[in-house]
Amino acid sequence: MTEQEYFTVHHQLTINAEPLPEGSSLPSYPIFESEIPAPFIVASEFSHLDMLNDSARKELNNSDFKHVINLLDTQNSKLNLLLTFLLSQQDDPTYRTITSAFGASQCTFLSPTSLNDGQYVRIKLFLEHPAAAIYCYASVVECQAQEQGFDITVKYQLLRDADQDLLIKAALNQQQKLLRQRSLDRENNQ
Template sequence: MSELTLEQLADAYQDYFSVEHSISLNIRPIPGPLPDEAALLNAIPPPFLLASEANSLNSSALRSLNRLGELAEELANYLQQQARKIDLLLHYVLRQQDNDAHRYTSLSYGGSGCSYLADSPMDTLQVVEIKLFLDNNDGAVFCYGQVLSCQPQQDKWQVTLVFSRIREEDRELIVRASLHQQSRLLKQHAQRRQQQTQG
């Protein structure tokens, strides 16, 4: 994806489902054109690459256990506990990448982009560096985006960003995290409705 028009950005934003949920974001405007793929790969901080690699290793290890039969369940439980320890450590390391000066909280996010409230407006098509810190130790993503829209919202500005330069495995991570969050929200909603009918 090279330099896009506003219309192309709007189309790209519709490509994936989005969930309304608060996660921590770091948004930093950067000057000049959208960096290319090579520049993105060079700019990704090592902890983000480490977290991504650990995530894919966990998934592939658990998939291969399915062929072991009866012992697989116990072994899978053990490996999941070990993975949980590593996740907690990685979560701590990733949080060191969270910069107070650039921190915002998302209104929504998904595979195409995210939205948040800012104190000051941004120009459409402005290129930004984005760090997303997903909930429940789901990982973190570093990518570049562009401002799709910036609308006044009371005394703030609602900024909508499109992920214009992102690794596919990171997009998949965001999609999985947003689907998990949607599933949790639906479950909570169902439980509330059940409690209301019982009460």
């Protein structure tokens, strides 16, 4: 992964954040890839196939195949429901928390305990759109005390490129929602 910075959006996502013991090292990339739960890999592949389907859907939309598009959308919705169920089985309540912000290079989450700068954390991010989950390792870059715990900002250290693409897509989707809502709010206030 490059040291590129990506924008972050303020949004709550369910994540699992498992702090590794102080002084731990990261696994090698092949070991990291072998640790990724199978449903996460399947979800990633589904999301990439959905992106390919979007262009085909646009072509069909320009013709008289509206009923075919509806059928495909219904089947896709069914698969996404099943996938969401499979991914929910990977959510460990012991490490469950929420983000306050996320992006393709880092995220910030609430923790009941303080973590040290540089400490490694095993992360599972559960995305809403696209329906997917990301498995990665990150290191703590900031820890700020809050009333209900600590805001921990981590920078991803081990993250597949395909998963980084999903994080970019999820952040853009959330940004679009925020911009649409802001536009609607302006229209309603006029």
